[in-house]
Amino acid sequence: MNLFFRDILGPFKIFEGIYARIRRIVVPPKAYSWQTLLYLSIFSWLMASLSTGYITDIIAICGWLFLIAGTAWYTTDNPLYIPYTNMPVGAVITGFLVSVFAFGQDKDVITSRTMVLWPTIAAIITAIPEFFEGTGTDVKTQVPRIEERQKIIVLIACCMVISCWLQFYFVVDNWVTKYPSVQVDNSKRSALVLRRESTVKVPPNGIVILDKLVPQVEDQIAKKPWSEVEQWLLDARKKVGDLGKQVIGTNLAEYEERYLWHVEPRISNVKSGYKLDLLSIWVGPSANPNGYYLKKSCRIDPMAVSRNTAAAAVKKLDDTSTIAEIECDRTPPKFILGTPPPQ
Amino acid sequence: MPEYSFLPRIVPLGVILLDFLFLLVAIPIEALIMNRRLKFDKRTSSFYAICINLFSSVIGWIIFFFMEPMLPVRFKSELIDYIFFNQIRYAYNIQTLIILTAFIIFFATFLVKYLLLRVMLISLREPGKNEQVSEPIIKRNSRRNYKSKLQNTNVITSLLIGNALSYSLIVMILFIRAAYV
Numbered sequence: 154m155n156l157f158f159r160d161i162l163g164p165f166k167i168f169e170g171i172y173a174r175i176r177r178i179v180v181p182p183k184a185y186s187w188q189t190l191l192y193l194s195i196f197s198w199l200m201a202s203l204s205t206g207y208i209t210d211i212i213a214i215c216g217w218l219f220l221i222a223g224t225a226w227y228t229t230d231n232p233l234y235i236p237y238t239n240m241p242v243g244a245v246i247t248g249f250l251v252s253v254f255a256f257g258q259d260k261d262v263i264t265s266r267t268m269v270l271w272p273t274i275a276a277i278i279t280a281i282p283e284f285f286e287g288t289g290t291d292v293k294t295q296v297p298r299i300e301e302r303q304k305i306i307v308l309i310a311c312c313m314v315i316s317c318w319l320q321f322y323f324v325v326d327n328w329v330t331k332y333p334s335v336q337v338d339n340s341k342r343s344a345l346v347l348r349r350e351s352t353v354k355v356p357p358n359g360i361v362i363l364d365k366l367v368p369q370v371e372d373q374i375a376k377k378p379w380s381e382v383e384q385w386l387l388d389a390r391k392k393v394g395d396l397g398k399q400v401i402g403t404n405l406a407e408y409e410e411r412y413l414w415h416v417e418p419r420i421s422n423v424k425s426g427y428k429l430d431l432l433s434i435w436v437g438p439s440a441n442p443n444g445y446y447l448k449k450s451c452r453i454d455p456m457a458v459s460r461n462t463a464a465a466a467v468k469k470l471d472d473t474s475t476i477a478e479i480e481c482d483r484t485p486p487k488f489i490l491g492t493p494p495p496q
Numbered sequence: 497m498p499e500y501s502f503l504p505r506i507v508p509l510g511v512i513l514l515d516f517l518f519l520l521v522a523i524p525i526e527a528l529i530m531n532r533r534l535k536f537d538k539r540t541s542s543f544y545a546i547c548i549n550l551f552s553s554v555i556g557w558i559i560f561f562f563m564e565p566m567l568p569v570r571f572k573s574e575l576i577d578y579i580f581f582n583q584i585r586y587a588y589n590i591q592t593l594i595i596l597t598a599f600i601i602f603f604a605t606f607l608v609k610y611l612l613l614r615v616m617l618i619s620l621r622e623p624g625k626n627e628q629v630s631e632p633i634i635k636r637n638s639r640r641n642y643k644s645k646l647q648n649t650n651v652i653t654s655l656l657i658g659n660a661l662s663y664s665l666i667v668m669i670l671f672i673r674a675a676y677v
Contacts, residue, residue: 299622302620303543303620306547306616306619307547307550310546310547310550310554311550313550313551313554314515314519314553314554314557316554317557317558317561318512318515320557320561321511321512321557322504322507324564325506325507325508325511326505326506328572328576329506332573332576335576335580343510343579343580343581343582344510344673345508345510345511345578345579345580345582346506346507346508346510346511346579346580347506347509347510348505348506348507348580349504349505349506409572412569412570413569413573436573437573437576437577438573438574438576438577438580438581439577439581440581442583442585
């Protein structure tokens, strides 16, 4: 009978054990302990969420300070070291909190700077206790022994190097943002970077340039007298280049890669008129050593003006009786690898 | 079309590993030379070598991070080309610039390492003993002074030799990499 009861009560014993353990963690053993600080921090946050204005900020800062102090205290109670180093795990956690507190913005809690400075701050937090001696109540400063000093300096140096590597990651990531066209065609792999398979096959900025450029070129040619258009075509390199610069300046302003795009025309005779190819050429980094370009073709043909529509024009000169008609591809631009053909 | 993935777009793991390899090459060489020429014991010389190399690497990175936004786009484009696609186009006379940069980096590193060694020597000094040691030196005659000067030149030569050796090995590693990768 007794045994039976013990069997039934067995699971409850387990709960009892868990309850005791939780109780030991949650209930502070004395007023002056790390749990108190954590509760103070939670309390400050509650208060901060209720209050408004700059009082919120002040109380929130208090909450952060309590949280950091509590974590630091808890983790220094029984230090657990990262294998093969003299850095306690606690310093890493406290370092993260300090970093978030110092560099986190309101909108995104974890910024790149938080991540970059985390190791360095953690190392400095590891180093601070070495300069103090004694218990919590009476503290005096000291200079640590030579071996301790060597360990601390090496630790700080290593952590700073790691910080630099993290920062370099963010620099490279920023390059991809500013130069989106480098994501095109990464068939050739470099051992220096690991990258995801990109889904971008055609540079979007090149398409944007041509799509905005074509209507402007059409404006300058369509319905103009044929002789004027021929003059324009003789000077096309400069005209198209200027239009291209303007289009790139307005549409690609947010990208640094705008200096690496430029626009050129290619003109060839066809039986009735001219063929105008507009090229947006990428001169920046790409897997293909010869680079690539995008092309959109237009056909320019002379068109006789019928008498009733242009009765006024006929009165002036014979030349005006033919006007130009331009028709560009409606399909997306062609993406071509290699150097563009010479004019 | 924003695509969401928790994987980062690009990780410069190779660059980081290469930097780590450079440190692994440079630290033992300089530790060895300091041990042989300056008669530090093994522990101290490795400490000095580790510190001056790590801190000079940090200083170099910081200078790079400050310079990077100011670089002209064409140089940045070459840099991206090298890091992303492992190629250099050699446009815009970039070779002369690379050689000039390498030259500046070599002497700047040497200078920074010398200053760092000075700082490290101070950092390991016992604060109490400091005055006791410095007083007799002033009282001694010029021969002692000459000797300390000699020691200083010895430090400079050792650092220069160590720096030159480690950089030659690093350049060799880069050439081997360029030939086989």
